[in-house]
């Protein structure tokens with residue numbers, strides 16, 4: 001099963017992608033995690049992305065397209081994957097379609113989590129607080145200032161993808177304000193599982 005998760009920052013894409021990945025036995029591919037990992041390791045890509053990410057802006061299309069293209073070619077992604085945080089622009093979606101076509105594979109669904117925008121800041125602040133309490137590192141972009149930029153990028157660059165995937169009959173929208181378990185159940189239903 002090959003699935004894309006769509007939704008604004010703080011919608012719960014990561015949480016639900018991890019659950020679906022676990023249930024389906026396929027990897028969760030988060031471009032945010034890949035970029036944060038690269039930044040921690042201090043690779044050229046990571047160092048270039050670090051400041052952009054901290055501001056809440058999107059990193060260049062080609063960087064993430066290359067990361068995803070390489071990652072989906074690894075053996076554990078051969079039977080499927082849950083993409084979380086990619087694609088985020090029309091350019092990425094079109095390039096991804098071309099990469100899938102070249103590999104003769106097809107997407108099964110694009111799952112959109114719909115949330116009330118007013119809830120997003122609370123969720124992001126809670127995530128930062130929980131990470132701190134657990135002794136984990138707090139994301140540099142989990143604050144009100146960066147969230148404003150991330151939301152702006154979402155509305156301008158990522159939201160148009162809902163029309164793109166609706167147009168090819170792949171979009172499935174689920175209420176992201178439901179309790180976590182119910183969202184997972186709804187997503188599984190949308191995947192006809």
Ligand code: AMP
Nearest residue numbers: 031032053056057058059064085086088
């Ligand atoms: P996320 O963990 O998905 O919230 O992503 C954190 C940050 O990583 C984003 O705000 C962007 O700066 C960067 N990023 C992650 N995925 C992408 C993508 N597909 N395209 C561009 N930038 C991305």
